[in-house]
Amino acid sequence: MGDDIRDLFFDPNHPTLLGGCARAASAEEARYRVQYPNSRARTSRIFALDAAAAEVMYGVTESPWNGAHFLTLSTTATIDPEATPAEALPLAHPDGAAADLGRELDGADVVVLLATRGDSEGAAEVIAREAFHRKIMCAGLALAQDQQDHAVDRVVNSMRRFASVLVVARDNDFVPAMLTALRA
Amino acid sequence: MLRKEVNDLLTQTDPGTPMGDMFRQYWIPALLARELPEDDCPPVRVKLLGERLLAFRDSHGRYGLIDEFCAHRGVSLWFGRNEEGGLRCPYHGWKYDVEGNCTEVPSEPAESGFCEKIKLTAYPLIRIGDVLWTHMGDKDNRPPRPEWEFATVPAEQTYTSKRWQECNWLQAMEGGIDSSHVSWLHSGSLKSDPLFKGARGNQYNQNDKKPVFEVVEADGGLFIGARRMAENDQYYWRITPWVMPSFTMVPPRGDHPVHGHFWIPIDDENCWAWSFDYHPTRALSTEERQAMIDGYGVHNQYVPGTFRPRQNKDNDYLMDRDAQKRGETYSGVWGIAMQDASLQESMGPIVDRTKENLVSTDNGIIMARHRLRKAAVALRDKGTPPPGRDIAHQMVRSAARVLPQDQPFKDAMKDDLTVRPGVKQTSV
Numbered sequence: 001m002g003d004d005i006r007d008l009f010f011d012p013n014h015p016t017l018l019g020g021c022a023r024a025a026s027a028e029e030a031r032y033r034v035q036y037p038n039s040r041a042r043t044s045r046i047f048a049l050d051a052a053a054a055e056v057m058y059g060v061t062e063s064p065w066n067g068a069h070f071l072t073l074s075t076t077a078t079i080d081p082e083a084t085p086a087e088a089l090p091l092a093h094p095d096g097a098a099a100d101l102g103r104e105l106d107g108a109d110v111v112v113l114l115a116t117r118g119d120s121e122g123a124a125e126v127i128a129r130e131a132f133h134r135k136i137m138c139a140g141l142a143l144a145q146d147q148q149d150h151a152v153d154r155v156v157n158s159m160r161r162f163a164s165v166l167v168v169a170r171d172n173d174f175v176p177a178m179l180t181a182l183r184a
Numbered sequence: 185m186l187r188k189e190v191n192d193l194l195t196q197t198d199p200g201t202p203m204g205d206m207f208r209q210y211w212i213p214a215l216l217a218r219e220l221p222e223d224d225c226p227p228v229r230v231k232l233l234g235e236r237l238l239a240f241r242d243s244h245g246r247y248g249l250i251d252e253f254c255a256h257r258g259v260s261l262w263f264g265r266n267e268e269g270g271l272r273c274p275y276h277g278w279k280y281d282v283e284g285n286c287t288e289v290p291s292e293p294a295e296s297g298f299c300e301k302i303k304l305t306a307y308p309l310i311r312i313g314d315v316l317w318t319h320m321g322d323k324d325n326r327p328p329r330p331e332w333e334f335a336t337v338p339a340e341q342t343y344t345s346k347r348w349q350e351c352n353w354l355q356a357m358e359g360g361i362d363s364s365h366v367s368w369l370h371s372g373s374l375k376s377d378p379l380f381k382g383a384r385g386n387q388y389n390q391n392d393k394k395p396v397f398e399v400v401e402a403d404g405g406l407f408i409g410a411r412r413m414a415e416n417d418q419y420y421w422r423i424t425p426w427v428m429p430s431f432t433m434v435p436p437r438g439d440h441p442v443h444g445h446f447w448i449p450i451d452d453e454n455c456w457a458w459s460f461d462y463h464p465t466r467a468l469s470t471e472e473r474q475a476m477i478d479g480y481g482v483h484n485q486y487v488p489g490t491f492r493p494r495q496n497k498d499n500d501y502l503m504d505r506d507a508q509k510r511g512e513t514y515s516g517v518w519g520i521a522m523q524d525a526s527l528q529e530s531m532g533p534i535v536d537r538t539k540e541n542l543v544s545t546d547n548g549i550i551m552a553r554h555r556l557r558k559a560a561v562a563l564r565d566k567g568t569p570p571p572g573r574d575i576a577h578q579m580v581r582s583a584a585r586v587l588p589q590d591q592p593f594k595d596a597m598k599d600d601l602t603v604r605p606g607v608k609q610t611s612v
Binding site for chain 1: 185186187350351396397398399400401453497498500501526529530531532533534539541543544545546547550551553554557558590592594595
């Protein structure tokens with residue numbers, strides 16, 4: 001970079017582009033941006049890994065989402081990830097109907113794991129493993145509302161190995177905010 | 185994606201708007217102290233949060249930030265004479281002190297007391313470090329004076345600059361908490377910028393372009409952790425603190441000074457990007473300070489006599505496609521600060537967030553918006569003061585460290601992320 005600003009402004013080898021950035025970045029020009037839907041609907045799968053997380057999830061399932069599926073574990077038993085293939089993970093839709101992990105992840109774009117407790121590591125691993133094989137982004141959301149630090153740590157630790165992004169949210173109202181932002 | 189009404193709420197900061205009211209809860213940087221270098225020096229026009237103001241330093245060294253326009257006929261007091269303890273309008277001689285009080289109306293008998301009926305809006309202006317700070321809110325609800333570490337270390341350890349950025353404050357600030365762009369946009373500068381190069385951590389950045397993020401809420405804002413693979417199956421963590429409403433820090437590299445920013449609205453389509461560099465335990469070297477003055481690191485070069493960057497949208501940021509081809513810069517724009525600013529300004533004055541397609545790695549941005557919205561609404565509806573006003577919330581540092589995989593950064597780096605006077609930053 002030269003030292004004299006005039007050299008730069010008037011350098012014939014380095015002309016300012018007429019109609020370039022100054023015009024293009026103006027509010028007036030913003031009106032001419034092409035108006036069209038620049039993305040297709042995403043296929044989001046949200047899994048509540050424990051009962052309290054399911055309660056939070058049920059609070060938002062009635063909203064008009066863009067095809068998101070909300071799923072819960074239909075067992076409170078500990079899941080052994082080594083002994084549980086994807087098709088054997090007991091999952092349910094909000095109406096209680098059984099769901100199959102493989103079918104749910106077919107064509108999915110993003111998986112979101114919701115947890116308030118740290119004892120669902122096995123289920124998280126089964127879901128995340130399947131998502132990983134299918135190259136689906138997996139996000140973990142630890143819900144820390146009304147929880148002690150050590151309990152939150154357990155939740156976070158249970159998901160850290162599997163999530164490409166992990167969020168610790170102090171308030172449950174982050175769930176709809178995040179899902180809206182991600183066009184779930 | 186953000187609904188239009190939420191985007192409007194977060195981006196509008198004029199008086200009477202929810203986010204404007206929220207910014208008025210804080211001490212915010214208004215001017216560099218060197219803009220008012222001596223008593224009775226020329227006054228300086230300042231626009232903040234959509235208000236046209238004038239800053240001056242009177243004959244007794246007192247700083248004032250008052251309505252720019254004379255109450256008589258609306259003349260700009262930038263033309264005023266700064267003398268004998270006040271600023272006198274050159275049109276008819278009306279005079280004001282640093283608190284906006286009209287002290288003389290020469291055409292009226294002094295005994296009439298007319299001038300006591302005239303008062304301009306005025307905000308306090310205090311000096312802490314290299315910065316003059318103002319609080320534009322209710323004086324009965326004034327927070328404690330700011331104690332950010334960059335502003336309170338000895339003068340030889342710190343350097344602050346500011347630049348005019350021609351876009352809304354929020355899209356500028358969101359760049360400050362978006363760690364994933366560094367491996368792309370700034371990849372050329374990591375190898376060459378004197379305030380960045382040479383750190384071991386740069387190799388981790390270059391080798392792993394798919395960081396994994398962990399976003400953790402703090403009392404004053406967020407800690408946004410980005411982890412990349414390091415040797416021996418360990419993680420290289422870079423932690424970016426964000427303190428509400430608009431303070432961000434860049435994780436450090438090696439023993440280089442630590443950088444950070446304030447993003448302060450001028451109006452809805454312009455903001456001040458404040459940039460600081462400091463070292464917690466040593467003086468900046470002559471070379472480091474000169475590099476900052478020369479526009480390296482988070483700083484920039486200027487159109488002489490202004491705070492407008494030398495590379496700006498009127499000269500297409502001096503785009504150099506050859507340097508881009510040679511790999512010296514990734515985007516063709518020179519310098520880290522203007523690499524960011526050029527792209528953020530290209531979004532338009534206020535980006536339409538209804539069109540965006542965020543992905544899960546954008547969760548730091550998603551959470552920051554969520555917290556800003558909640559805080560603005562809580563202030564509007566319940567009068568709840570927002571986070572970030574407490575001194576304890578300001579006692580944060582960025583940090584970088586290699587950790588075993590099983591150690592969460594929020595616990596293992598708790599001390600690293602806290603201001604510890606006399607203790608060096610934690611860096612790789």
